[in-house]
Structures are given as structure tokens and as C-alpha cells.
Amino acid sequence: MSSTYLSVFMMLLVAAAFVGGIYLLNRATSVEAKPIENLPFLSGWTPEEHALSRYHARFYPLTMIFLAFDVEMLFMYPWAVVAADSGIEAVMEMFIFLGVLMAGVVWAWREGALRWV
Amino acid sequence: MVESLVEVAPGWVVVAAVLLGLMALVGACVDGALAAHSDRRSMLAGVGKPIWETARLLRQRRRVLVASDPLLWRVGGAGLLVVALLMVVVVPFGRWTVADLSVGVAWFNAMDVMVWALVWLTGWGANSAHGLVGGHRFLAQALSYELPLMFALTAPAVAAGSLRVSDVVVAQQGLWFAVWMPVAFLVFCASVLAFSVWGPFSPAAGGDIAGGVLTELSSVDRFLVLAGRYALLAAGAAFAVPMFLGGGSGPFGPEWVWTFLKTAVLLAAFIYIRRLLPAVRPDRLVEAAWVIGLPVVLLQVLFVSLVSLGGGL
Amino acid sequence: MGLAGALSRAAVNRLHVLIVEIPGWDRTRMRVETEVRSRGWAVSESPADADVLLVCGVPGADLASVCDRVWEQLPGPRARVEALDEEATSAALDEAVITILDGAVQRRDAVSRKQKASEGDGERTADPSSGRMDHTVSASAADTPSDTNEGSQHHDENPSSAGHEHDGTDGCEPIEPHAEAGGHADMDHSAMNHDDMDHGDMEMMMPGGIGSAEGGPDRDGLNLDVLNVPLGPVLPHWPAGLVIRCALQGDVITKAAVEILPAGGSPPESAVTGDGDDAARRNGILRRCDGIGRLLAVAGWSRAATMAFGVRDRLLDGASVQETAGQLFRLHRSVRRSRVLRWSLKEPDGVLEALYRSLDEVCRAAEAEEQGGYAAGGTLREQVQVHAHDLVGRLVGLDVAAARLVVAASVLNAAPVLVERTDHG
Numbered sequence: 001m002s003s004t005y006l007s008v009f010m011m012l013l014v015a016a017a018f019v020g021g022i023y024l025l026n027r028a029t030s031v032e033a034k035p036i037e038n039l040p041f042l043s044g045w046t047p048e049e050h051a052l053s054r055y056h057a058r059f060y061p062l063t064m065i066f067l068a069f070d071v072e073m074l075f076m077y078p079w080a081v082v083a084a085d086s087g088i089e090a091v092m093e094m095f096i097f098l099g100v101l102m103a104g105v106v107w108a109w110r111e112g113a114l115r116w117v
Numbered sequence: 118m119v120e121s122l123v124e125v126a127p128g129w130v131v132v133a134a135v136l137l138g139l140m141a142l143v144g145a146c147v148d149g150a151l152a153a154h155s156d157r158r159s160m161l162a163g164v165g166k167p168i169w170e171t172a173r174l175l176r177q178r179r180r181v182l183v184a185s186d187p188l189l190w191r192v193g194g195a196g197l198l199v200v201a202l203l204m205v206v207v208v209p210f211g212r213w214t215v216a217d218l219s220v221g222v223a224w225f226n227a228m229d230v231m232v233w234a235l236v237w238l239t240g241w242g243a244n245s246a247h248g249l250v251g252g253h254r255f256l257a258q259a260l261s262y263e264l265p266l267m268f269a270l271t272a273p274a275v276a277a278g279s280l281r282v283s284d285v286v287v288a289q290q291g292l293w294f295a296v297w298m299p300v301a302f303l304v305f306c307a308s309v310l311a312f313s314v315w316g317p318f319s320p321a322a323g324g325d326i327a328g329g330v331l332t333e334l335s336s337v338d339r340f341l342v343l344a345g346r347y348a349l350l351a352a353g354a355a356f357a358v359p360m361f362l363g364g365g366s367g368p369f370g371p372e373w374v375w376t377f378l379k380t381a382v383l384l385a386a387f388i389y390i391r392r393l394l395p396a397v398r399p400d401r402l403v404e405a406a407w408v409i410g411l412p413v414v415l416l417q418v419l420f421v422s423l424v425s426l427g428g429g430l
Numbered sequence: 431m432g433l434a435g436a437l438s439r440a441a442v443n444r445l446h447v448l449i450v451e452i453p454g455w456d457r458t459r460m461r462v463e464t465e466v467r468s469r470g471w472a473v474s475e476s477p478a479d480a481d482v483l484l485v486c487g488v489p490g491a492d493l494a495s496v497c498d499r500v501w502e503q504l505p506g507p508r509a510r511v512e513a514l515d516e517e518a519t520s521a522a523l524d525e526a527v528i529t530i531l532d533g534a535v536q537r538r539d540a541v542s543r544k545q546k547a548s549e550g551d552g553e554r555t556a557d558p559s560s561g562r563m564d565h566t567v568s569a570s571a572a573d574t575p576s577d578t579n580e581g582s583q584h585h586d587e588n589p590s591s592a593g594h595e596h597d598g599t600d601g602c603e604p605i606e607p608h609a610e611a612g613g614h615a616d617m618d619h620s621a622m623n624h625d626d627m628d629h630g631d632m633e634m635m636m637p638g639g640i641g642s643a644e645g646g647p648d649r650d651g652l653n654l655d656v657l658n659v660p661l662g663p664v665l666p667h668w669p670a671g672l673v674i675r676c677a678l679q680g681d682v683i684t685k686a687a688v689e690i691l692p693a694g695g696s697p698p699e700s701a702v703t704g705d706g707d708d709a710a711r712r713n714g715i716l717r718r719c720d721g722i723g724r725l726l727a728v729a730g731w732s733r734a735a736t737m738a739f740g741v742r743d744r745l746l747d748g749a750s751v752q753e754t755a756g757q758l759f760r761l762h763r764s765v766r767r768s769r770v771l772r773w774s775l776k777e778p779d780g781v782l783e784a785l786y787r788s789l790d791e792v793c794r795a796a797e798a799e800e801q802g803g804y805a806a807g808g809t810l811r812e813q814v815q816v817h818a819h820d821l822v823g824r825l826v827g828l829d830v831a832a833a834r835l836v837v838a839a840s841v842l843n844a845a846p847v848l849v850e851r852t853d854h855g
Contacts (some may be wrong), residue, residue, distance in 0.1 A: 007216035026337035032540035035179035040245030044496035053643035053655035056680025080274040084425040172440035335505040396730020
């Protein structure tokens, strides 16, 4: 049992070793090991300001709805394990809950939260 | 056929990693062959594409950008491959599995959520307008596919009464889950394409924004992102096999052959879809995913739980 | 040594070519795309992904400095070549292969080129001549047969210009590439020198001499940062020479101004008129197919785009319209049948309709051709001239993806169709 998570950790090491190895290989094979510093590509123009900025994420209202559902997933996984054993009540309770959330989605949809343009 | 699965020693993760790498390579070769075919050249001429691309990128010089965030940028790029490798630790190969986590299904889910951050960082870290737009496009897309994906993953878990991948495989003795929960299977496949930024779900790397999250990447940095995409596709296909396609069960022969075959066929289908469909912009996808996709998957889960209550099919 | 050689020999099996099309050289650009595809190479979407920079045609001063700046962004190994007519494309690509394979040249280029974009000559953003200086350094290393004949004298300052507003009023040029050559020297320059007056002393402290984004009111009543992002002239599937300077909040265009950068010479004769009546009609259909393919590519449907480019390429190779008609009808069928495309292009308005209309017209023209009478070929006669000013008005409020589709759809119908050219003088 303890070796289960050891395997996961080993895989992480393998992945890191591969990534590190390919970077080292690239140092040896590339035409010049030192990276070149460029300006960002802007169709052939120079930038007037740095791109990192407060971005207008038009999907922001959607993230709120997503969060509601995402928290629900916390219950969904443990529920999935016991649902069949706990009987019809467990299934009904979960799907009433999901139904309430879904009603919220439909309401948000009608309010236009799913349209950005 | 698959009675029980054996957990092998941690050293075998190297084999698992090599297998995933091979699968990703096969996927890239298939893509090259299909590309050559659509350009009316012989398919054989395109098979070498991943080799040549790798050689080209290894010889290329790396770039950094003015005032970029190299650390987060590289973490984003290299992370895709790492995540794909971490996904396959829970995937059984025939009757062997390297890490049969008691929460294997949730583990896969946790890994695929990491892709949100990684793709976004790949776009954001470069300090480039096109990358920034691409990264945010991916987040918008992720908001649409993630919930259907999560519920699609719960369906097999409910039917098996367990989050352990080996239990899910054993629960498919009689009938593959793909047969009696087709909606969950299809949604899962679509989500694999989506978190791999692939085919119709690739606006984050779209040509209309000069490659989006890929715009500023060169050399090994680009190689890792492209390889990571193929690896994610391959990992998704590999995970679909124990979840929906009965794992290693087959009419004859050793089980690992069947795992391999099923994965390869599904991966080839994923690769093929790339050219088939137009891109679906995230702002178009969102309504379909939330108002149609989500309820349909929920109904699928309801159906599965009612069937499981009645003792299964 | 052996490994490096093997890698470079493997790499030239799949070079990535960044194509810059100069207005008027569209046939050369198409020929390059065909050539690149038949070699199994790829057309790259950004300089970071490119090995070869191929300039199709003779750029004017602005386009030349754009090419120089893009050239600086190729990571290397790199090669810069140019093609002035269709016949020159194959040789240009062969030349690029030789340059890329030459390890010594590439080493020298990598060491001698400018290593840091952020260091050095403070006037980088404002002074196009600094770009040209870099260019001469790299040109000596990486074998650049480029032109340095019309660079500097063109950039006389225009002190009255005040940025975007100025562009906006001038922006009513029709997007009709051939008419533009060498036409308007002064209107293009407002943008070159307006970025040094906006930010004042603040940019001294910022890395790379670039300011940080400043806030501005948003259409949704928020105060969010504005990014100035020019679209074009170097962008995949983008009309040649067109520049739309956008102010973006998120990916929404809040302001747009248009410029058209002229060529620095006139294109080869055949590219403008073709030779004879038959060639002219074929040219019309060929250009339509190119436009359709590019719109489909912007919409992210590579299979259909490849079909459209396939028809184009055969016409380019000299096939008659009759020979390609079957292919054209198949394209028409699969585009009109695709529900996903219909759903995906429901917004923005007009794009899908323009695509359908263009396809219908092309097919009708091909049908008429098949029946032997090209009197009916006049379906392609109408030469819609899109005025850049109107175009810009349509873009404000759209996101970048939608704006790209609108632009691709407008030039689809504006593509110079030469069937009845004489009617228009």
C-alpha cells in the first residue's frame, strides 16, 4: 500500500528527469545555448505596453456558477462510492441538490450570464 | 476475464513512462501521415514528421521575452507532459498497475484540472498579447468542459461503487460501460480533446491569434508543449480503456495486448478528429456545454445510479 | 559534430516558413504555400516557430521595417529569402535549405546578432532606422539577398500626426491591394511615431523601455487595462499589407484604426492581369478559392481549408476550371452541409452568409464554364469594394476571433475578380 504513493512519486522523478535531460540535450545540440531575448510578436510592430495587465475576463460571471458546481463535486465523489449501498434516498437527495443547482444554471442562462458577446 | 489486478513494484513506472511516450509518438506519426494524406502526398512521407520536428526543435535556439516570467512560463510548458505522466500511473496495463490508488478516478480528475493552470501559464508567462488572449481562451473553454468531464467520470465510479480504477475494470466483467453509458463515454472523449487543446477545441492555440499560447515558444520549450499535448491525448485515451472499454478484457490472448490495442484505436480516432471539424470558439461552446451538455450528463449519472440500485445490468 | 549534422539534415525535411506577402504578390504567396506543402514543410504562424522568413514581393519602407523586426524574432537557425515572382519561389526555398544546413553560418549569425531586445538604443520603439541597422548585421551572416534601397529617406517625420484619430479619418481606403502601390506615403507614418508621446517619463523605469498598460473605461462599465495590439501585416491568413491597430480590453476591440502599407514596387505583369481571357476567368476563381480557404482556416477547419487550397493549387498549376469543377462541388457540399460550422459561425453576423454566397458564386461560374458558355461566367463580375473605414466600424465591440472572421469574410468578396475587369477601368 505504501508503495502505491511511492510509485506516484517515482513517476514525478521520471518526469522531472526527462524534462531536465531534454533541456541539457538542447544545450548541447542547439545552435546557441544562450537564449535570445526578443520582443513579443505583434504582427511586426513593437509593443507599446507590457501585455501582462488586468485582463477583461468576460467569462467572470460564469466562474461563479462554476464554483458552485465545483464545490458540489466534493460531495459527488464520496457519494459515488456509497450511492448504490445507501439506497434510493441517497440518490434522490443528490439529484434534488443537483436539480437545484441546475435550476440556478438555467436562471443564469436566461439572465445572459452564458453569453459574452 | 480480468479477475483482479496486480500492483507492481515502483520501478516499473519507467516502463509506464516509456509506454506513454511511445503512444504519444505513435499519435504524432499518425497525425503526420494524415496531414500528408490531406496534402495529397503519400501517407508514408508524413510518418517521419515527429522525428524531423524534434530534430528541428532540438537544434533551434531558445527564446526569452522582454519582462516575461521565465519560471512560470517554463513550468506551464513542461507541466503538460508531467501531468500526462502522472495521469497514467493509475491506468492498468493488462493485469498490472503501478499505482492502484483508492481514489484513482479523482486522481485523474485532479491532474486534468492542473492543465487549466499550465495552459494559462504558457500563454501568460510570455508577456505577449497573443499568448495572453490564448491563455484566457483556454480558461473560458475549461469552464465549459470541466463539469461535464467530472460528472462523466462519476458515472463509472457509481456503477462500480468505487473510485479505484481496478474496481472499475472488474465491474465491467459482463458489459463495457461505454455500451450502457454512452453519453458519459462521449463526453469524456470530447473533454480529453478539450484539455489537450486539440482539434475543434484548440482556439487557445488558434491560427487567428498567431498560435495563441504557442506564439512565442521555440526550441525545446515548444517541443515540450507539443509533446505534452500528444501525451495528454494518449493518457486520456489510455484512461478511457479501464473506465469505459473494459480494461484488458478481450476474446483471446494476453490482456496487455488488448489494453494497448484499445488505447491505440481510440488515440487514432482522437488524432483523426483534428481535421474533421471546425474550431468551436469558447463563447459558442459555453451555452451548449452548460444548457445541453451538463443536464444530459447528469441524466446519464441518474440513470447509472438507478440501474446500480437495482443491482446493475 | 556528427549529431549536429544529423539533426540539421533531419530538420530540413520539415522547415517552417513564415511568409510575408506584399500587396500585389498574392500569386507568389500562393505558389509558396503550394511549394511548402508539397515539400512536406509547414507554414508557420509566428516568427518563434519559423526557420525561414520568405518575403513575397518588394516591400515599401514600412513593410520593409516590419520584415526586419520580424526577422529579429526568428530564433535561429534562420534564413531570409525573397521571391519576386512565381518562378522564383522554388529557388528561394532551396537557397533557404542551404543556409539552414550551413552550421558555420548559423553559428556566426547566432553570435553576431543582437542578443537582447531590451538593451541598448533608447529610441528603438520610435526610430525605424535602428531596426535596419540590426538587419545589416544579421544579413551578413545569414545570407540575405534583401533590399536596402528604399529604407531611410522615406521616414520624414510628420509632426502634425496624432496617433489613432489621424488614422481613423484617413482610413477610407478600399482594400484593393493593387491600387495602393506607392500611393499614400504620409498617412502610414502616424503610427510609427506616436508611441513615444503617450507615456511620458514613466517608460524609463519599465523593463525594456516599454510602458505598462493603463486603464480605460470599458463597455461594461469597468475600468480595465487597454492594450494596443496591431493586427497585421504579418499574421496567418491575413490580407496583405493591411494593418488594423486595435485597442484591446481583454480580447475585445474597443478602438480600431486602419492602415494599408504599400508595396515598394509593382508586381510582375502576369500577377495583375493574367494573359488572355481564359486565364483571367481562371484567376478570378482561383482568388476566390484562396479567400474561401483562408476564411475556413481562420475558422479553424483545416480539412475544408485544405480542400479549397487544393482547388486553388490545381488552378495555379494550370488546370482548367472544368478539371477542378468536381473538387469545387465537393467543397461546396461539405461546407454547406456542416452543422458545426453553421453553429460555430452563427456569430458574428454576415460571415457565414458571405462564405456561402462566395461558394455559390464560384460554383455557378464553374458550372457555366463546364457548359462551355462563359457569358454566364459573369456571376463573378461584381467586384465588391470594401472600404476599410466601414470595416473598422464593424470591428469595434467584437472580440479578436470574431474580428478575424469579419475581416476574412470582407476580403472574400473584395478579392479582385478579374472576369469583367475592363468594365471597371
